[in-house]
Amino acid sequence: MKYKCIIFDCDGVLVDSEKISIKTLVLMAASFGVVLEKENTYRLFLGKSLEFCFNHIESQSDKKLPGNFEQEFRIRSFEAFKSDLKPIEGIHDLLNQLKIPFCVASNGPADKIRLNLTTTKLINHFEGAIFSAYDIKSWKPDPDLYLHAAKTMGFEVQDCVVIEDSAVGVQAALSGGFAVFGFANKGNQTHLEQLDIPIFDTMTKLAKLLE
Known part of the structure; x- marks a missing residue:
């Protein structure tokens, strides 16, 4: 070799895991008032840092993400991993x-x-x-x-x-x-x-x- x-x-x-993570972000963005198209978001977010993803979601809104957004994402995505990964x-x-x-x-x-x-x-x-x-x-x-x-x-x-x-x-x-x-x-x-x-x-x- x-x-x-x-x-x-x-x-x-x-x-x-990528689809699970990005689906979680799409759902959380929607609850924040930002609608993301799933397929395009997958291509955009694939491999990117969480900071990049959060900044993109925030850029589609006129307000800052809540301080516990990352913590909530970790909780939700980790639970999804345990059952679906x-x-x-x-x-x-x-x-x-x-x-x-x-x-x-x-x-x-x-x-x-x-x-x-x-x-x-x-x-x-x-x-x-x-x-x-x-x-x-x-x-x-x-x-x-x-x-x-x-x-x-x-x-x-x-x-x-x-x-x-x-x-x-x-x-x-x-x-x-x-x-x-x-x-x-x-x-x-x-x-x-x-x-x-x-x-x-x-x-x-x-x-x-x-x-």
């Missing part, structure tokens, strides 16, 4: 087959990452290899999170490949000098195709790319 370490994004790559199809088999080190690096807070991996029974693969942007106070599209993950795992940038599903995450990886593979779905394929990176739409195809 060409690479010595694989760095996975979490939401949309390991767990199918599923692993990405084929990810268990892929991780069981890997013979090289891998980790997860996400814009989300560490407790969210752990909850999602635990709920989907993936946590045993990532103990000691979970990296959150909140821990270093730097979020994608800045490359710092991926650089931090590679360094902590003990590998040079050129020895790593990043697995991403969002344009923001791809930008972060490319800015850091990483090779990156894009996980395409109906909502993001057009954007990924514009970035001139290898893309795949099943974990079986990712396994072949990694070879």
Whole structure:
């Protein structure tokens, strides 16, 4: 295998959480008086920081979001994850087959990452290899999170490949000098195709790319 370490994004790559998070934001925005079209919002919010999403919602209104908006979002989305979250199809088999080190690096807070991996029974693969942007106070599209993950795992940038599903995450990886593979779905394929990176739409195809 060409690479010595694989760095996975979490939401949309390991767990199918993006739709749950964005649906929660759309519902909360509506209760705040801001109507967001779900499909366009998915494309806009995919991979973005929570700050970006909140700023967008606020920009569509003439008032500030309430101070407990983030706390309420965490409560609602975490409850939805516990009941509705599923692993990405084929990810268990892929991780069981890997013979090289891998980790997860996400814009989300560490407790969210752990909850999602635990709920989907993936946590045993990532103990000691979970990296959150909140821990270093730097979020994608800045490359710092991926650089931090590679360094902590003990590998040079050129020895790593990043697995991403969002344009923001791809930008972060490319800015850091990483090779990156894009996980395409109906909502993001057009954007990924514009970035001139290898893309795949099943974990079986990712396994072949990694070879």
